[in-house]
Amino acid sequence: MLSLENIINGIHTWLNNTFDPTLALTCEFVLLGITAIAIFAVLGLVLVLMERKVAAIMQIRKGPNRVGPFGMFQTVADTLKLIMKEGLTPDGADKVLFNLAPFIVMIAAMLLLAPIPFAKGVQMWDINIGVLFISAVSSISVIGILMAGWASNNKYSLLGAMRSGAQIVSYELSAGLSVITIVILTGSLQLSEIVNAQQNGWWIFKGHIPVLISFVTFIIAVTAETNRAPFDLAEAESELTAGFHTEYSGMKFALFFLAEYINIFIACAIGATLFLGGWMPFHIGNWEGFNAIMDYIPSSIWFVGKTFFLIFLMMWFRWTFPRLRVDQLLNLEWKYLLPISMLNLLVVTVMAIMGWYF
Amino acid sequence: MITQYLFYFLTFTAIFCALLVVFSKNPIYSALYLIVTFFATAGHYFLLNAQFLGAVHVIVYAGAIMVLFIYVIMMLNLNKEVEPHKSNIIKIAATVCGGILGLVLIAALRETELGEITEYSNNGIGLIEKLGNVLFGAYMVPFEISTVLFLSAMVGAVFLSKKNIH
Amino acid sequence: MSLNRRSINYCIIFALYLNTMQSTASDYLPIAITFMVALGFVVLVMVVSHLVGPKNISKTKLEPFECGIEPQGNARVPFSIKYFLVAILFVLFDVEVIFMYPWAVNFKGLALKGLLEMFSFIGVFLIGFYYILKKGALTWED
Numbered sequence: 001m002l003s004l005e006n007i008i009n010g011i012h013t014w015l016n017n018t019f020d021p022t023l024a025l026t027c028e029f030v031l032l033g034i035t036a037i038a039i040f041a042v043l044g045l046v047l048v049l050m051e052r053k054v055a056a057i058m059q060i061r062k063g064p065n066r067v068g069p070f071g072m073f074q075t076v077a078d079t080l081k082l083i084m085k086e087g088l089t090p091d092g093a094d095k096v097l098f099n100l101a102p103f104i105v106m107i108a109a110m111l112l113l114a115p116i117p118f119a120k121g122v123q124m125w126d127i128n129i130g131v132l133f134i135s136a137v138s139s140i141s142v143i144g145i146l147m148a149g150w151a152s153n154n155k156y157s158l159l160g161a162m163r164s165g166a167q168i169v170s171y172e173l174s175a176g177l178s179v180i181t182i183v184i185l186t187g188s189l190q191l192s193e194i195v196n197a198q199q200n201g202w203w204i205f206k207g208h209i210p211v212l213i214s215f216v217t218f219i220i221a222v223t224a225e226t227n228r229a230p231f232d233l234a235e236a237e238s239e240l241t242a243g244f245h246t247e248y249s250g251m252k253f254a255l256f257f258l259a260e261y262i263n264i265f266i267a268c269a270i271g272a273t274l275f276l277g278g279w280m281p282f283h284i285g286n287w288e289g290f291n292a293i294m295d296y297i298p299s300s301i302w303f304v305g306k307t308f309f310l311i312f313l314m315m316w317f318r319w320t321f322p323r324l325r326v327d328q329l330l331n332l333e334w335k336y337l338l339p340i341s342m343l344n345l346l347v348v349t350v351m352a353i354m355g356w357y358f
Numbered sequence: 359m360i361t362q363y364l365f366y367f368l369t370f371t372a373i374f375c376a377l378l379v380v381f382s383k384n385p386i387y388s389a390l391y392l393i394v395t396f397f398a399t400a401g402h403y404f405l406l407n408a409q410f411l412g413a414v415h416v417i418v419y420a421g422a423i424m425v426l427f428i429y430v431i432m433m434l435n436l437n438k439e440v441e442p443h444k445s446n447i448i449k450i451a452a453t454v455c456g457g458i459l460g461l462v463l464i465a466a467l468r469e470t471e472l473g474e475i476t477e478y479s480n481n482g483i484g485l486i487e488k489l490g491n492v493l494f495g496a497y498m499v500p501f502e503i504s505t506v507l508f509l510s511a512m513v514g515a516v517f518l519s520k521k522n523i524h
Numbered sequence: 525m526s527l528n529r530r531s532i533n534y535c536i537i538f539a540l541y542l543n544t545m546q547s548t549a550s551d552y553l554p555i556a557i558t559f560m561v562a563l564g565f566v567v568l569v570m571v572v573s574h575l576v577g578p579k580n581i582s583k584t585k586l587e588p589f590e591c592g593i594e595p596q597g598n599a600r601v602p603f604s605i606k607y608f609l610v611a612i613l614f615v616l617f618d619v620e621v622i623f624m625y626p627w628a629v630n631f632k633g634l635a636l637k638g639l640l641e642m643f644s645f646i647g648v649f650l651i652g653f654y655y656i657l658k659k660g661a662l663t664w665e666d
Binding site: 029032033036037040082083084085086087088089090091092093102103106107110111113114124125127132150152153154155156158159162165166169170172173176177180183184187188189241246247250251252254255327330331334335338339342345346349352353 | 551553554555557558559560561562563564565566569570572573574576577578579580581583585586587588589590600601603607610611613614617618621624625628629630631632639642643646649650653657662663
């Protein structure tokens with residue numbers, strides 16, 4: 001059976017057989033770099049196209065349909081256009097910080113891809129504190145956003161950055177608490193171990209209602225953390241032009257845009273890994289035949305499928321719920337989600353001690 | 359070999375950026391240099407195989423506290439490059455106070471007795487499992503007392519912000 | 525004499541520190557590569573865009589965007605203290621969340637004692653939370 005792990009092992013053996021170990025290692029790292037860039041680029045293009053197509057389907061229109069079959073190359077054309085644009089730094093802006101901000105946001109987004117298990121045995125970096133690493137790196141992007149807003153010398157940017165910062169930090173709390181429920185059940189922060197713990201069932205099925213609650217909390221929190229509708233008031237077009245990236249143009253804007261979509265992917269990939277079993281196939285109890293068929297589907301397909309299902313869910317939210325006000329947004333987090341997830345955590349603890357999960 | 363270079367690089371970055379925090383005129387830049395200093399310190403934790411502490415250092419200091427700092431700086435509108443004029447007496451008093459504090463620190467460091475150092479070898483003492491066992495075992499009382507600190511901080515924050523509104 | 529011994533001790537600690545690092549640095553190679561790739565990607569894109577893009581700069585173009593009217597006053601205005609309150613509460617609750625990680629990893633070994641510790645920890649936070657709510661610190665409009 002052709003799986004991602006076999007391909008990688010094949011490349012590894014072939015390189016080691018053909019060249020001496022040092023050269024083979026160098027080749028592997030170069031390949032890793034190329035793959036990483038390819039993943040970023042393809043993800044950005046696919047997600048932007050998917051967003052537009054999903055929006056079109058929800059609104060019963062066609063969406064992009066001119067460039068290539070079904071408008072598939074629309075985002076490629078858009079990227080080319082953005083590269084050809086002039087990158088302005090407005091008067092009165094802090095030149096250094098203004099140009100540094102997209103770097104920080106983009107690099108933070110890219111670093112988050114490293115610890116994610118894409119398929120069985122395919123993980124760039126299996127650190128023992130994977131979950132914490134992700135929350136550490138994602139907390140850096142807040143600083144990039146605040147920097148962009150402050151450096152732009154624009155009132156909309158500053159307001160947008162402030163709202164964005166308050167929103168991201170607030171929702172990080174309940175996201176963190178819902179991650180801890182899974183850490184309690186698994187007993188490890190390592191993402192590969194969290195996936196392995198779900199071999200006999202995904203946590204969302206094994207953990208009953210408490211895990212379901214933390215899953216819903218997590219999805220709401222990451223939707224808010226990625227500044228997506230209905231929580232997109234930080235870049236609400238009708239009141240703040242474009243929020244913290246109002247003054248950005250050309251490729252600098254494109255980097256913020258790409259980072260946003262990579263962050264969506266990361267958030268959904270983490271959600272899929274923690275709650276939906278990552279690359280683990282779907283199994284039902286003792287149905288041997290059914291399980292065998294499910295096993296036949298490659299693990300990478302499972303991972304991508306789950307992640308894209310969650311991404312679709314987030315896009316669905318966008319066209320279903322109207323935008324919140326800033327007071328409603330903070331009330332939702334501080335008065336509902338935070339106490340609920342704290343109490344939920346206690347319930348999960350009791351459940352884990354009593355062994356009330358499958 | 360490379361770890362030694364990494365060590366020197368991180369140390370140099372930490373000290374250099376810490377100096378820049380003090381010397382840069384613009385408070386926003388000071389805050390950002392402070393972030394770099396925190397990152398270099400977190401790098402030291404990582405090199406010591408204490409990944410949990412390193413990650414927590416980044417989350418709490420570079421993520422949470424620096425956001426607070428930047429908010430405060432922006433809120434006070436300290437964006438002008440010129441520093442407000444301070445009288446000479448205040449400057450002298452500040453120098454004397456800082457000098458005395460430095461003296462106390464140096465004196466304390468001189469008198470420090472170093473304990474057993476054989477335990478510092480690579481036994482994974484910084485790993486999260488061991489840390490949890492120590493924190494919730496031997497250091498249970500300080501941990502519980504820290505909640506009082508949090509409570510007082512909450513009360514203080516609420517008190518300050520409410521006072522400003524009315 | 526005592527100073528001498530102390531300085532030797534410092535040397536030993538330093539040597540052990542370097543020794544400890546030896547074993548772990550290679551573990552961070554993948555993340556270092558990812559960082560380099562990310563940095564390279566961003567720099568490349570910026571440079572290409574800078575080379576390819578036009579450069580027609582004019583005074584009005586570089587003005588801050590303010591919906592077509594002339595920019596009024598300083599853009600970096602002071603703003604509501606509510607944001608500050610949200611930030612400081614975030615710091616406190618974030619530390620709470622951080623304290624939960626070491627407990628969550630080995631709460632099975634800590635058993636009932638750890639559970640009671642964490643219940644009282646969260647309990648104190650919930651009391652503080654109740655205080656915040658009662659004081660109306662989180663009501664945005666007033």
